[in-house]
Amino acid sequence: MQVYNRVAVITVQGRVDSASSSELMTTIRSLLECGQTNLVIDLGDVEVLSSSGLRVLVSALKSARSAGGDLCLARLAPQASDVISIAGLEPLFRVYPDRESALASF
Amino acid sequence: MPRRCPKVPAEPDQAQHLGGSVGRAAAVAGLSRRGAFGCQPPVAEAGNAIMTHGYADRAGWIRIRTETKPGPISVEIEATAPPINLATPQPELARIEPSPPVAGLGLIIIHRVMDKTVYRRRGRINWLCLVKRSPGLAGPG
Numbered sequence: 001m002q003v004y005n006r007v008a009v010i011t012v013q014g015r016v017d018s019a020s021s022s023e024l025m026t027t028i029r030s031l032l033e034c035g036q037t038n039l040v041i042d043l044g045d046v047e048v049l050s051s052s053g054l055r056v057l058v059s060a061l062k063s064a065r066s067a068g069g070d071l072c073l074a075r076l077a078p079q080a081s082d083v084i085s086i087a088g089l090e091p092l093f094r095v096y097p098d099r100e101s102a103l104a105s106f
Numbered sequence: 107m108p109r110r111c112p113k114v115p116a117e118p119d120q121a122q123h124l125g126g127s128v129g130r131a132a133a134v135a136g137l138s139r140r141g142a143f144g145c146q147p148p149v150a151e152a153g154n155a156i157m158t159h160g161y162a163d164r165a166g167w168i169r170i171r172t173e174t175k176p177g178p179i180s181v182e183i184e185a186t187a188p189p190i191n192l193a194t195p196q197p198e199l200a201r202i203e204p205s206p207p208v209a210g211l212g213l214i215i216i217h218r219v220m221d222k223t224v225y226r227r228r229g230r231i232n233w234l235c236l237v238k239r240s241p242g243l244a245g246p247g
Binding site for chain 2: 015082
C-alpha cells in the first residue's frame with residue numbers, strides 16, 4: 001500500500017477469494033477509518049478474483065463514496081476483468097490501464 | 107466423454123481447483139481457450155457456495171463430473187451437504203447504481219455464464235447440473 005498526496009494505492013496480488021478477501025477488506029477499512037477515502041486498487045497481479053473479492057470491492061466502493069471519497073481500479077488482470085464483466089459490474093467501477101492515470105483521475 | 111473427478115474435501119481452497127479441472131476438460135474437448143476459461147468461474151463459485159453455505163464448518167466432500175460434446179458442456183456437482191439449491195433464478199441487474207449488490211454475486215456469476223442450471227436432491231446428496239451451450243465457444247481462441 002502506498003499513499004500519493006490524497007490517494008492511497010493498494011496493490012493486490014495472487015488470489016482474492018473467500019480465504020483472502022477478508023484481509024483486503026481489513027486493509028481498506030483501516031484506510032477509510034484513517035480518513036484516506038480516495039483509493040486506487042491495483043489488480044494487475046491478481047491471479048484469481050472470486051465473488052468474495054468482488055464483494056469486497058463493491059463494499060469498499062460504497063464505503064469510500066459514503067465517506068466523501070471514491071475508489072477506482074487500475075491495471076485489471078485478464079481474469080479479474082472477465083469476472084467483473086461476467087458479474088455485470090463494469091458500469092460500476094472506473095477502470096484505468098495504469099496507476100498513473102488512475103491517480104490522475106482524483 | 108464424461109470425466110469424473112475424484113471426491114475432494116469440502117474446503118474453500120478446493121473451489122478454484124474444481125473450476126480449473128472443468129476448464130482443462132473443456133479445453134481438451136476442443137473448446138476455445140476463452141470458452142474453456144469462461145466455464146471456470148461459475149464452477150468455482152458453485153463449489154465455493156456449497157462449501158461455505160452448504161457445509162459451513164461441517165466436514166464433507168464434493169465431486170464434479172464434466173461431460174463435453176461438440177456443442178454443450180455440462181458439469182454435474184455432487185455434495186452431501188445439507189440441502190442447498192443454487193438453481194434459484196437470480197434477478198437481472200437491471201440497475202446497479204446507486205446501490206450495487208454486495209451479496210449473491212457468486213450466484214449471479216453462475217446464472218449469467220451458464221445457460222441452464224438444474225438442482226435435485228437425491229437422497230442425501232445435492233446434485234447440481236450446469237450446462238453451457240457453446241455455439242460460439244468452439245474453435246481457435
